[in-house]
Amino acid sequence: RAKEKGGNTFQMYFREMNHRSLEQLNLENQLRKALDKNEITLFYQPLVDLQTGSITGMEALVRWKHPQGMISPADFIPLAEETGLILPIGNWVLRESCIQNKKWQDAGYPDLTVSVNISVNQFHQPGFVKYVQQTLTETGLDPHRLCLEITENVAMKNVTYIMDTMNKLKQMGVQISIDDFGTGYSSLSYLKRFDVDTLKIDQSFIRELSGDEDNMAIVTALIAMSKQLKIKTLAEGVETQDQLNFLIEQGCDGIQGFIFSRPVPPEQFEELMRSQHHLSKVL
Ligand code: C2E
Ligand code: MG
Ligand code: MG
Ligand code: MG
Numbered sequence: 001r002a003k004e005k006g007g008n009t010f011q012m013y014f015r016e017m018n019h020r021s022l023e024q025l026n027l028e029n030q031l032r033k034a035l036d037k038n039e040i041t042l043f044y045q046p047l048v049d050l051q052t053g054s055i056t057g058m059e060a061l062v063r064w065k066h067p068q069g070m071i072s073p074a075d076f077i078p079l080a081e082e083t084g085l086i087l088p089i090g091n092w093v094l095r096e097s098c099i100q101n102k103k104w105q106d107a108g109y110p111d112l113t114v115s116v117n118i119s120v121n122q123f124h125q126p127g128f129v130k131y132v133q134q135t136l137t138e139t140g141l142d143p144h145r146l147c148l149e150i151t152e153n154v155a156m157k158n159v160t161y162i163m164d165t166m167n168k169l170k171q172m173g174v175q176i177s178i179d180d181f182g183t184g185y186s187s188l189s190y191l192k193r194f195d196v197d198t199l200k201i202d203q204s205f206i207r208e209l210s211g212d213e214d215n216m217a218i219v220t221a222l223i224a225m226s227k228q229l230k231i232k233t234l235a236e237g238v239e240t241q242d243q244l245n246f247l248i249e250q251g252c253d254g255i256q257g258f259i260f261s262r263p264v265p266p267e268q269f270e271e272l273m274r275s276q277h278h279l280s281k282v283l
Contacts, residue, residue, distance in 0.1 A: 024079070027076075027079060028079060028083055028085075030066070031064070031076060031079060031080060031083070031085055032083075032085060034064055034066075035088060035089065035092055039064055039065045039066060039067075040062060040063070040064055040065075040089060040092060040093075041062075041063050041064075041065055041265070042060045042061065042062060042063070042093065042096055042097065042100070042266070043060075043061045043062075043063055043263035043264055043265055044058040044059065044060055044061070044100075044114075044263060044264060044265075044266060044269040045058060045059050045061060045256055045261060045262065045263035045264070046058055046256070046260060046261050046269070046272060047059060047113075047115065047234060047254055047255075047256050048254055048255050048256070048260050049253065049254050050247065050248055050252060050253060050254055050255060051253075054276070055110075055112060055272065055273065056112060056113065056254065057112045057113035057114060057115060057147065058101075058112060058113075058114055058115070058269060059114075059115040059116075059117075059149070059256065059263070060093060060096075060097040060100075060114055060115065060116050060117070061073065061117075061263045062077075062089065062093050062117075064076055077119070081119060081120075081121060084121070086119050086121050086122060087121065087122060087125060090118065090119055090121075090122040091122075091131065093116060093117070094116050094118075094131075094132070094135055095135050095138075095139065097114045097116045097146075098114070098135055098136065098139040098141040098146065099139050099141075100114070100266060101113075101114040101141055101145055101146075102139050102140050102141045104270070104273070105141075105145070109270070109273045110273065111142075111145060112145070112273075113144070113145050113146070113147050113175065114141075114145060114146060114147065115147040115148075115149050115177060116146070116147070116148055116149065117149045117179065118148050118149060118150050120150075120151070120153060123150055123162075123165065124158075124161070128165065129165055129168045129169060129172075132146075132148075132169065132172070132174065133172060136172070136174075142173070143172045143173035143174050144173045144174075144175070146174050146175065147174070147175035147176065147177055147197070147198070148169065148174060148175070148176055148177070149177045149178075149179040149200065150176065150177070150178065150179060151178070151179045151180050151183075151184055152178060152180070152181065152183070152184025152185060153184045153185065159190070162194065163193065163194065166194050166195065166196075167195070170195055175197040175198070176194070176195070176196045176197055176198075177196065177197060177198040177199070177200050177234070178191070178196050178198070178199050178200060179200050180200065180202040180236075181199045181200055181201055181202055181222070182201060182202045182204075182205055182218065182222065183202045183204065188225070191229055191231060192229055196231055197231065197232060198231065198232040198233070198234050198253075198254075199222065199226050199231050199232070199233050199234070200233075200234045200235075200236050200256075201219060201222055201223075201233060201234070201235045201236060201252075202236060202237075203235075203236040203237025203257075204237075205218055205219050205222075206219070206235050206236060206237045206238055206239075206243055206247075206257075207237055207239075209242070209243050209246055210240070210242045210243065210246075216246065219235070219246070219247075219250065219252075220250050223247075223250045223251055223252050224250075227251065232253040232254065233252045233253050233254070234252070234253060234254040234255065234256060235247050235252050235254070235255045235256070235257070236256050236257065237256070237257050237258075238255040238256065238257030238258075238259050238260070239257055239258045239259050240259065241259070243257075243259075244259055
């Protein structure tokens, strides 16, 4: 009887597993077609300077407008990475970001910098630098108006290749940010060697800032260290006035977060720029 029970349990387990992988396969097929069906779109979230209170740039954040509802990148980027679909998607994101930012500049909006997330696989794709160069040339965007966000994990795989790739990008005038800083494994000494422009302090440190002395100490130290290294700091996920005050006190250079604006579609981002939406409103 025990055996029977076990069999049933296994069968149930198997059925569930099968069901799940079918779902996965289905989603993968849908993702494969999503680009062609124009279901992949970009939202933009403002990056705000804490000295002036004004918008200095925007981060492009990918969204999947699935017929059954919007899917956030946290739910499909991992699948895209697993299946290699991150390469066509990532290339599209980079191109679209450049096109959009150039359009805004041509329309007379202030010169802002667009930040684009680059996944590990993309960064290590042969010809990546060439693709960036080609995209800038074809879209006409000034290289100084593009910032590539890479995570620390990207920065750890193959130091020589990374230094070489980053140097080439920097020589073109492209900026580099380290995203989600503090959650990966980077050696601090690489920060200087890689010549990065901005360090984005991960939102996990910001979220539990108030009252958490460890996080306060970490954020304080990161800002102080970056100042010494002449690297800019930008805090991610700023939601409250307390967090904002603390970051200003510590001399953080910029923020990104719901306290100022959520990521929004392009038309709404234009409104933000037009109304010269200003951080002083919350300061
Ligand atoms: P990320 O690059 O660290 O982007 C910041 C994320 O924090 C965004 O989530 C943004 O909506 C969210 N965020 C910003 N301010 C706040 C806040 O005040 N509170 C909270 N709770 N969240 C805030 P999103 O858009 O869901 O993206 C999640 C992650 O997906 C990104 O994290 C990035 O790692 C990845 N991702 C997004 N777009 C792309 C892309 O085009 N390519 C690649 N490779 N990855 C992308
Ligand atoms: Mg990012
Ligand atoms: Mg981040
Ligand atoms: Mg993140």
